[in-house]
Amino acid sequence: MSGKIYVGVDLGGTSIKVGLCDEQGTLLHTYEGPTGTEEGPQVVLDRIAQYVKQIVSDSSYTWEQVAGVGAGIAGFIDLESGIVIRSANLDWDNVEVKRELEERLGCPVRINNDANVAALGEAWSGAGRGVAHVVCLTLGTGVGGGVIINGKIVEGFRGMAAELGHIKVVPDLEAIQCGCGQIGCVETVSSATGIIRMAKDAVGRGEATSLSELSTLMAKDVFDAAKEGDEVALRIVKRAAHYLAKAMAAVAVVLNPQRFIIGGGVSRAGDILFDEIRKVYKLNVPPAFAEGVDIVPAQLGNDAGIVGAAGLNLN
Numbered sequence: 001m002s003g004k005i006y007v008g009v010d011l012g013g014t015s016i017k018v019g020l021c022d023e024q025g026t027l028l029h030t031y032e033g034p035t036g037t038e039e040g041p042q043v044v045l046d047r048i049a050q051y052v053k054q055i056v057s058d059s060s061y062t063w064e065q066v067a068g069v070g071a072g073i074a075g076f077i078d079l080e081s082g083i084v085i086r087s088a089n090l091d092w093d094n095v096e097v098k099r100e101l102e103e104r105l106g107c108p109v110r111i112n113n114d115a116n117v118a119a120l121g122e123a124w125s126g127a128g129r130g131v132a133h134v135v136c137l138t139l140g141t142g143v144g145g146g147v148i149i150n151g152k153i154v155e156g157f158r159g160m161a162a163e164l165g166h167i168k169v170v171p172d173l174e175a176i177q178c179g180c181g182q183i184g185c186v187e188t189v190s191s192a193t194g195i196i197r198m199a200k201d202a203v204g205r206g207e208a209t210s211l212s213e214l215s216t217l218m219a220k221d222v223f224d225a226a227k228e229g230d231e232v233a234l235r236i237v238k239r240a241a242h243y244l245a246k247a248m249a250a251v252a253v254v255l256n257p258q259r260f261i262i263g264g265g266v267s268r269a270g271d272i273l274f275d276e277i278r279k280v281y282k283l284n285v286p287p288a289f290a291e292g293v294d295i296v297p298a299q300l301g302n303d304a305g306i307v308g309a310a311g312l313n314l315n
């Protein structure tokens with residue numbers, strides 16, 4: 001096969017996922033293996049290099065066609081030097097990932113944090129394909145963010161731009177503490193964790209809801225109950241959507257994105273969530289920031305990380 005290929009690595013605490021993308025960002029092959037964090041960074045880096053070499057040699061491409069290798073890692077990363085300053089998932093401190101992998105592979109290596117990389121993946125070949133200015137929000141355990149302007153990740157001073165989950169939107173009187181040390185961050189209400197907490201609070205207060213019959217509560221249970229007309233569940237979903245939309249409105253007037261992409265487990269709630277987000281967003285921005293701007297679900301699911309990591313070597 002002709003053309004360049006891009007290799008992406010999604011480095012997680014339990015598994016290493018490697019993928020091969022063509023110049024359009026189409027994911028051609030994937031491979032997944034255990035991380036083995038307990039064996040230490042040098043062994044994990046050896047393993048990544050081995051998986052990368054393997055996936056290329058198993059494909060119909062040659063090593064000479066590899067434009068570069070990118071890796072997405074959860075943690076605090078010095079983007080310029082490619083050093084993982086701290087990753088709680090991997091229990092790594094000051095690991096020179098870029099230099100170590102370049103030595104092992106003999107090709108350019110770039111690393112970035114997992115949320116930025118997932119945003120780049122969606123922008124390159126997912127729900128943001130063909131759109132230059134994209135903001136991504138991932139609603140999972142927390143609320144992750146990534147901003148792509150002119151097709152490039154906005155990194156900011158120290159690489160900490162786009163921590164969108166920590167936009168403070170909840171009024172102080174209703175706010176609770178966030179993991180970041182602040183209070184009232186959007187993550188405290190619009191993440192799966194926030195939704196479950198609000199549901200448990202409602203059940204604890206003895207409110208009349210079908211959720212009180214469940215022994216364990218997941219965010220999906222709240223969405224299912226809301227779809228069936230449970231008033232309490234519906235109020236929780238609307239609250240999550242409301243504050244997310246307010247955070248998006250704040251982002252919109254700073255960055256003027258054309259498209260917001262919402263992913264993560266919570267986004268699977270579908271229309272019940274998106275309809276409310278779109279409505280509240282529109283009410284909270286000047287009209288020019290709503291016209292021609294769309295709010296859509298992510299498309300790549302768990303592959304966004306691999307595709308975006310591969311895309312780090314695009315330019």
Ligand SMILES: [Zn+2]
Pocket residue numbers: 165166178179180181182185187
């Ligand atoms: Zn926070």
